[in-house]
Amino acid sequence: MTTRSWNDLRIEVIIGALLRTGVILAAAVVLFGAVVFLAQHGREVAAHGVFRGEPESLTSVNGIIQGVLHLSGKAIIQLGLLILIATPVARVAFSAVAFAIERDYLYVWITLFVLAVLLYSLLGSH
Amino acid sequence: MNVLEFSALVGLGSLLAGFLGALTGLGGGVVVVPMLALLFHVDIRYAIGASLVSVIATSSGAAAAYVREGYSNIRIGMFLETATTVGAIAGAAIAMYVSGSAIAIVFGLVLLYSAFLSSRDRVEHGEHLPSSNLATKLRLNGSYPTASGMQPYNVRGVPAGYGLMLGAGVLSGLLGIGSGAVKVLAMDQAMKIPFKVSTTTSNFMIGVTAAASAGLYLARGYIAPGVAMPVMLGVLAGALIGARVLVKARVKVLRYVFAAVIVVLGVEMIFNGVTGRL
Numbered sequence: 001m002t003t004r005s006w007n008d009l010r011i012e013v014i015i016g017a018l019l020r021t022g023v024i025l026a027a028a029v030v031l032f033g034a035v036v037f038l039a040q041h042g043r044e045v046a047a048h049g050v051f052r053g054e055p056e057s058l059t060s061v062n063g064i065i066q067g068v069l070h071l072s073g074k075a076i077i078q079l080g081l082l083i084l085i086a087t088p089v090a091r092v093a094f095s096a097v098a099f100a101i102e103r104d105y106l107y108v109w110i111t112l113f114v115l116a117v118l119l120y121s122l123l124g125s126h
Numbered sequence: 127m128n129v130l131e132f133s134a135l136v137g138l139g140s141l142l143a144g145f146l147g148a149l150t151g152l153g154g155g156v157v158v159v160p161m162l163a164l165l166f167h168v169d170i171r172y173a174i175g176a177s178l179v180s181v182i183a184t185s186s187g188a189a190a191a192y193v194r195e196g197y198s199n200i201r202i203g204m205f206l207e208t209a210t211t212v213g214a215i216a217g218a219a220i221a222m223y224v225s226g227s228a229i230a231i232v233f234g235l236v237l238l239y240s241a242f243l244s245s246r247d248r249v250e251h252g253e254h255l256p257s258s259n260l261a262t263k264l265r266l267n268g269s270y271p272t273a274s275g276m277q278p279y280n281v282r283g284v285p286a287g288y289g290l291m292l293g294a295g296v297l298s299g300l301l302g303i304g305s306g307a308v309k310v311l312a313m314d315q316a317m318k319i320p321f322k323v324s325t326t327t328s329n330f331m332i333g334v335t336a337a338a339s340a341g342l343y344l345a346r347g348y349i350a351p352g353v354a355m356p357v358m359l360g361v362l363a364g365a366l367i368g369a370r371v372l373v374k375a376r377v378k379v380l381r382y383v384f385a386a387v388i389v390v391l392g393v394e395m396i397f398n399g400v401t402g403r404l
Contacts, residue, residue: 084183
């Protein structure tokens with residue numbers, strides 16, 4: 001099994017495109033958020049020396065979406081970061097489908113395990 | 127310092143970190159946290175959250191290119207990700223309970239180790255070893271493109287590599303870095319995977335590993351948009367420029383310089399951790 005199948009190659013091309021799209025989209029959203037954020041808060045004093053923990057509105061998917069609707073720069077940045085974090089998760093989800101198409105069931109299970117761990121971290125830890 | 131100045135300076139520093147990280151193959155994450163904590167006096171937890179995000183960006187960006195070239199082994203990556211993601215969640219959980227000083231000391235030690243590893247020359251194992259039973263069962267063996275056509279390779283030492291990957295995951299979740307050095311150690315040294323395959327597969331895995339702990343960091347309020355924004359954009363831009371220059375640069379000299387910088391930062395981190403300043 002040392003030759004690479006046509007399917008393998010096609011899957012790799014799709015994964016590559018998926019990753020690139022996710023990163024570009026995330027960077028664009030963060031950049032837009034940065035402009036809004038700096039226009040809103042650029043003149044304030046930067047204070048990150050003491051850890052307070054970000055408020056609920058910037059740590060949960062719901063809170064972030066609410067903030068984006070109110071055009072909060074911070075919330076738009078967080079949305080971009082959320083897209084970025086979701087990019088590898090989408091890559092793993094796609095791999096599970098790809099292994100299923102190849103009928104490689106051992107790797108379908110391995111991939112689903114990784115996906116479950118990622119989803120737990122993103123959604124289950126609140 | 128106002129927010130505008132802070133963003134500009136951190137963005138520039140991150141650009142430089144991403145640029146050097148890409149050129150030397152060490153990744154920008156290892157210098158971003160000390161830069162934020164020591165230079166900009168950002169709380170180490172915010173620094174780690176921001177670094178984690180930049181690690182996902184550079185890893186995914188670079189992996190997109192490597193996957194197409196056919197170096198990375200998707201099965202090895204996915205199998206080992208079962209270890210790194212579980213480790214990353216454990217690391218992120220530990221980070222919530224230990225003090226910033228303790229994290230700074232561990233960070234310093236990892237910096238020193240990374241510098242040591244990068245200053246050694248890497249030698250490709252020439253011998254063609256038989257595959258282990260477990261590796262065959264898991265279908266980890268593969269082939270990669272070389273100048274003389276596709277070169278098949280066999281994988282060994284799966285349990286040892288898996289254990290090291292758990293450790294790499296814990297460090298990644300605890301310190302907000304890619305742990306590329308430990309990942310390559312596991313694949314290159316323990317599992318005897320060809321160097322080109324282990325570095326690219328490691329890079330491929332870093333994004334998923336970092337995403338596993340980033341979710342927890344975000345939920346716990348460790349990712350501050352004001353810090354993460356300039357770091358993510360800066361490191362990503364720097365890494366993109368670095369990848370373009372890579373072909374022409376004299377990487378060897380740069381690698382030593384960067385290793386020296388990392389040693390200094392490592393000693394600083396340990397000193398500040400021991401004296402309780404971080």
